[in-house]
Amino acid sequence: MADFNTHLMGAAAVSGLAATVLVMTGQFSHPAITGYFVLGVIGGLLPDIDSPHSIPVRIAFMALAVIAGFLVVFTFGRRYSLTELILLWIGCFVLIRYGVFALLDHFTVHRGLLHSIPMGACCGLITTAMAYHVFNASVIHAWLCGSFVTLGFLAHLLLDEFYSVNLFGKKLLKKSFGTAFSLGSVKQPLGTMALYLAVIGLFYLCPSPRPFGEVMLSQETYRSVAQRLLPGETWFAGFLRRVTPTRLPIL
Numbered sequence: 001m002a003d004f005n006t007h008l009m010g011a012a013a014v015s016g017l018a019a020t021v022l023v024m025t026g027q028f029s030h031p032a033i034t035g036y037f038v039l040g041v042i043g044g045l046l047p048d049i050d051s052p053h054s055i056p057v058r059i060a061f062m063a064l065a066v067i068a069g070f071l072v073v074f075t076f077g078r079r080y081s082l083t084e085l086i087l088l089w090i091g092c093f094v095l096i097r098y099g100v101f102a103l104l105d106h107f108t109v110h111r112g113l114l115h116s117i118p119m120g121a122c123c124g125l126i127t128t129a130m131a132y133h134v135f136n137a138s139v140i141h142a143w144l145c146g147s148f149v150t151l152g153f154l155a156h157l158l159l160d161e162f163y164s165v166n167l168f169g170k171k172l173l174k175k176s177f178g179t180a181f182s183l184g185s186v187k188q189p190l191g192t193m194a195l196y197l198a199v200i201g202l203f204y205l206c207p208s209p210r211p212f213g214e215v216m217l218s219q220e221t222y223r224s225v226a227q228r229l230l231p232g233e234t235w236f237a238g239f240l241r242r243v244t245p246t247r248l249p250i251l
Contacts, residue, residue, distance in 0.1 A: 011044020043152025
């Protein structure tokens with residue numbers, strides 16, 4: 001199984017590549033793309049929330065609680081007083097850091113249903129629904145937020161699966177092979193069924209994916225990307241002029 005640093009770097013690499021493609025399309029703002037990237041990295045750490053006693057997960061939960069608190073404050077900042085905003089921040093922080101954390105510690109086991117493909121879909125759909133209904137994001141923006149979370153989640157599962165292949169041992173496949181990138185658990189049929197029902201229910205809570213699909217599947221979106229896959233006649237044209245300071249006039 002890959003360690004925390006590997007998952008962090010893997011999620012950052014995959015999310016960074018996807019974010020770079022969005023930058024090249026020229027259709028999305030840079031602050032929004034930065035947010036997508038951060039969500040992708042967070043998604044890459046989510047599968048290990050079923051290991052609440054590990055130090056990285058504790059740190060991640062602390063950071064998630066702080067960020068979620070500030071997102072709530074930013075959303076309702078113009079509506080409530082300073083005292084009310086502080087109480088909202090504290091309430092959100094306590095709910096995530098101690099409430100959700102305690103529930104996960106009590107009801108989950110490592111490499112269980114939370115470490116599966118349908119759970120990755122759930123995390124993405126929850127993000128999409130929250131971005132649209134709570135933070136008033138546009139349909140395309142909300143689905144991009146959810147897509148990056150799921151992308152990072154799946155990158156985590158694939159890394160764990162790759163680490164289950166033993167290229168230098170007598171046995172090519174370790175016992176853990178097939179337990180990471182899974183569609184559910186035969187040993188937990190009710191839990192697996194509930195997870196798929198949650199995916200269906202969350203999908204109906206999200207806005208229609210049609211505008212998002214039209215943008216993502218449009219040839220116009222990727223035309224500029226396809227034209228710039230390789231450089232023209234020269235590499236890094238004009239780069240030195242941009243990074244080299246102009247000469248000062250001689251007095």
